[in-house]
Amino acid sequence: MVREVSESCVESLLTEIVSSYCTGFYANKPELAARRIEAIGFQVGHQLSERYTMDRPRFSDHLEAIKFICKDFWSELFKKQIDNLKTNHRGTFVLQDNKFRWLARMSMDPSLETSGSIQDPAAMAENKSAQAIGMHLYFPCGIIRGSLSNLGIPCAVSADISNLPACSFVIRIKA
Amino acid sequence: MIVCVAVVGHQNNPLYIQSFTEADDALKLHHIVHCSLDVVDERVNNPKKSGPTLNETFLGMLYPTENYKVYGYLTNTKVKFILVTTDLDVRDADVRNFFRRFHAAYVDAVSNPFHVPGKKITSTIFAERVSNIVKSFGLSSTG
Numbered sequence: 114m115v116r117e118v119s120e121s122c123v124e125s126l127l128t129e130i131v132s133s134y135c136t137g138f139y140a141n142k143p144e145l146a147a148r149r150i151e152a153i154g155f156q157v158g159h160q161l162s163e164r165y166t167m168d169r170p171r172f173s174d175h176l177e178a179i180k181f182i183c184k185d186f187w188s189e190l191f192k193k194q195i196d197n198l199k200t201n202h203r204g205t206f207v208l209q210d211n212k213f214r215w216l217a218r219m220s221m222d223p224s225l226e227t228s229g230s231i232q233d234p235a236a237m238a239e240n241k242s243a244q245a246i247g248m249h250l251y252f253p254c255g256i257i258r259g260s261l262s263n264l265g266i267p268c269a270v271s272a273d274i275s276n277l278p279a280c281s282f283v284i285r286i287k288a
Numbered sequence: 289m290i291v292c293v294a295v296v297g298h299q300n301n302p303l304y305i306q307s308f309t310e311a312d313d314a315l316k317l318h319h320i321v322h323c324s325l326d327v328v329d330e331r332v333n334n335p336k337k338s339g340p341t342l343n344e345t346f347l348g349m350l351y352p353t354e355n356y357k358v359y360g361y362l363t364n365t366k367v368k369f370i371l372v373t374t375d376l377d378v379r380d381a382d383v384r385n386f387f388r389r390f391h392a393a394y395v396d397a398v399s400n401p402f403h404v405p406g407k408k409i410t411s412t413i414f415a416e417r418v419s420n421i422v423k424s425f426g427l428s429s430t431g
Contacts, residue, residue: 160399166364167391170343263365263405265298 120214127215131248143244147251154255155262162260165189175286178264179206182257190256204286208257213280215253217248220277246274257282290373290386290422291356292317296396296404298366300325304409308422320371324350324358328368331360345391346384361387369394386425393417 130150139146165186172178183195186209197209250272258270261284268286275281295304327350335411347360357378361369369390371383389395397403397414 145431156401156405162397163363163365164395164423167366168388169345171345171362171364173343265366 124218124261127249127252130252131245135245143248148222150248150251151258152285153257154252155259157252158256158259160261161189161256162186162261166264172230172264175204175266176200178251178261178266179208179284181264182260183208184273186260187230204288205229205280206284206286208284209281213253213278215249216246216274216278216280219249243274246277250274250280254282257284261286267282289376290371290425292321292370292372293390293418293422294318294321294368294370295319296325296368296370297407299406300368301406302309302408303367303406304414304418306415306418308419317372320353320356320358320372324360324370325368327351327358328335328360328362328370346387359387360382361391363391367425369392382425386421390418393421 114165130153131240134146134150135143139149153254166181168184169181172181179198179200187193187195191210191214193210193212193214196211197207199207199209220237254272258268261268261270266286268284270285273281273283289379292305292307294302294306297303305318305321307314308319309317328347330348331347345361345363349361350358350360352358356372356374357376359371359378361371362367362375369387371386371390393414394409396417397409397411398405398409402412403409
């Protein structure tokens with residue numbers, strides 16, 4: 114039996130989490146909001162990794178665990194695999210998803226209504242929406258960190274948005 | 289008959305331990321479980337003994353004692369499951385099946401958002417499910 118979750122529900126929930134943390138609970142403290150959102154993701158990843166690794170042999174090294182994240186874990190979450198995996202073989206991995214599902218319906222909105230600023234208004238808007246999108250990426254970063262740390266690999270995960278909806282996650286394993 | 293099952297966390301901290309005997313021998317069973325942890329470590333750190341079953345979650349029989357057989361299982365997340373049984377001729381398939389179902393119950397229990405990772409599992413639903421699995425283990429091996 115495969116239980117599925119409606120994708121639109123998850124997306125709405127994510128949007129709602131981000132907006133309630135950023136504009137509600139921690140309106141003036143974006144770092145704190147980011148930390149909290151990341152922590153929620155961490156717990157989700159922690160629990161999911163337990164479930165999705167149930168029927169497989171144990172991983173012998175870091176690369177195997179990362180490959181599991183790229184392939185099976187990502188397929189379970191997003192019905193697709195990570196498109197590109199790069200590593201420097203010294204504990205840094207870059208996972209690139211060319212069409213990250215949680216960003217697929219987001220647009221860089223160049224609304225030029227940031228009046229009253231001396232700077233180039235287009236750049237300001239760009240910066241603002243990039244920030245908003247960045248907020249939505251703390252959750253998946255937390256998921257990756259949570260699942261890897263449950264597999265015994267402490268790490269730090271950050272995300273880069275190059276051009277929507279492509280997105281890359283940088284995993285730095287703590288020695 | 290299964291006399292004791294235990295879940296042990298990755299730092300060898302007990303997460304759940306339950307014995308299923310009438311007699312007052314909980315302490316003895318806990319001691320057996322405790323001893324088995326060293327055997328688990330040994331198996332994992334010297335994998336050549338396991339041969340083809342390299343990195344498999346099911347570790348097989350850890351050691352026999354006079355009255356008991358102790359089986360082990362190590363998940364990907366370094367959580368150990370220990371099973372102590374009094375049956376002398378246990379089929380491996382039965383034990384595997386037991387651990388598979390036990391693992392499923394464990395995963396459901398730790399997926400509870402109110403469960404704190406690394407703390408003892410206090411869920412009564414989990415306890416009930418485990419005792420059902422334990423009961424059905426006896427049935428499947430005799431029948």
